[in-house]
Amino acid sequence: MQKDKNTAFIKSKALELGFDFCGISKADFLEDEARLLEIWLNKNYNGKMAYMANYFDKRLDPRLLVEGAKSVITFILNYYPEEELTETEYKISKYAYGTDYHFVIKDKLSSLLSEMQSEIGDINARVFVDSAPVMDKVWAKKGGLGWIGKHSNLINRKIGSFFFIGEIICDLDLNYDGPIKDYCGTCTACIDACPTDAISEPYVVDGSKCISYLTIELKENIPTEFKDRMENWAFGCDICQDVCPWNSFAKPHNTVEFLPNEDLKKLKNWEEITQEVFSKTFKNSAIKRTKYEGLMRNIDFLKKNS
Structure with a gap:
């Protein structure tokens, strides 16, 4: 067929x-x-x-x-x-x-x-x-x-x-796969670990409190209510995934493009990044989304509130 x-x-x-x-x-x-x-x-x-x-x-x-x-x-x-x-105190x-x-x-x-x-x-x-x-x-x-x-x-x-x-x-008519069941069970590791309480209830995230939102999507100053709660994330956040038991099954990827470039691996003092260094290091990176000003805003916020 x-x-x-x-x-x-x-x-x-x-x-x-x-x-x-x-x-x-x-x-x-x-x-x-x-x-x-x-x-x-x-x-x-x-x-x-x-x-x-x-x-x-x-x-x-x-x-x-x-x-x-x-x-x-x-x-x-x-x-x-x-x-x-x-190697750096700031996390991405x-x-x-x-x-x-x-x-x-x-x-x-x-x-x-x-x-x-x-x-x-x-x-x-x-x-x-x-x-x-x-x-x-x-x-x-x-x-x-x-x-x-x-x-x-x-x-x-x-x-x-x-x-x-x-x-x-x-517009192709194909064979469809059905959904599988939910295997979260009674686990609340992600909810308990979120430092900004962004997971307002199971399966619901208040995006306005999420560290990924605050460091990437938000273009204004990060609200002071989040001081001491960012855990040094300068771009995005992996906390809820890092604590998830299912990620004990995560295996290293095989995609060469996803490997960090040498400039990123050598980058130590993020507080002194210049526009030139930012442009060179993150030339093809998703970090370009926050732009130089956004990344430095995040770092400054973390430095002041650490």
């Missing part, structure tokens, strides 16, 4: 390109998520991230993003490092050690889409990598790639939660 053949081809090519897992779900309206997203926004948990309220309908219905969409193909790519950067999220994941995953997905078009024929499809109103974790869950944990990150039983998510939304 053509549907079986196309599904098998896509999953096989995904593994060849280095993706850890691939799951497929029906492109449909996310009815449950619509209600939850509305509640989350009404509580202002998006903080100053006004864009989270934009394109509400498109965020919930992939058929509004790709005409005739039938399938959401979701891919996850491990970024767990072999060694953590520990593991996902930012290497080349910006947007570039890496988009290249891989674009290559895959080209192969799909060569093998299968004319396909109406788009590649998405955290840059459009797509609910990545929800589609990954629907595609059976894991469950959404109490810290609101997707957890995979085999590799934990340190991975990136990307999608191809297309």
Whole structure:
């Protein structure tokens, strides 16, 4: 059957390109998520991230993003490092050690889409990598790639939660994978460990209190209520994932692009970083998102409140 053949081809090519897992779900309206997203926004948990309220309908219905969409193909790519950067007193999220994941995953997905078009024929499809109103974790869950944990990150039983998510939304009729059960159980490690109490209740994160939000998304000064609570995170935060028991299964990634560059490994005195050093060290890094001024604001806040 053509549907079986196309599904098998896509999953096989995904593994060849280095993706850890691939799951497929029906492109449909996310009815449950619509209600939850509305509640989350009404509580202002998006903080100053006004864009989270934009394109509400498109965020919930992939058929509004790709005409005739039938399938959401979701891919996850491990970024767990072999060694953590520990030579500096300031911490950055593991996902930012290497080349910006947007570039890496988009290249891989674009290559895959080209192969799909060569093998299968004319396909109406788009590649998405955290840059459009797509609910990545929800589609990954629907595609059976894991469950959404109490810290609101997707957890995979085999590799934990340190991975990136990307999608191809297309008009192909494929075999769909079903969701798996939630394996968080009674564990509250992530909730207990969050120094800013950002996990307001199991499975709900108040984004306006999250250290990742405060160090990346927030463009204003970090509120003084968070002094002594940032635990020296200068860009992002991994605390809720680091304490998750499922990440005992995390294994080092095999993606060369995610390795830290030599300039980053040699960087010691972050307080004296110049614009020139920032531009050279983080040329292809996700840290460019916060810009030089943003990173120095974070470091200054940590220095004053340590």
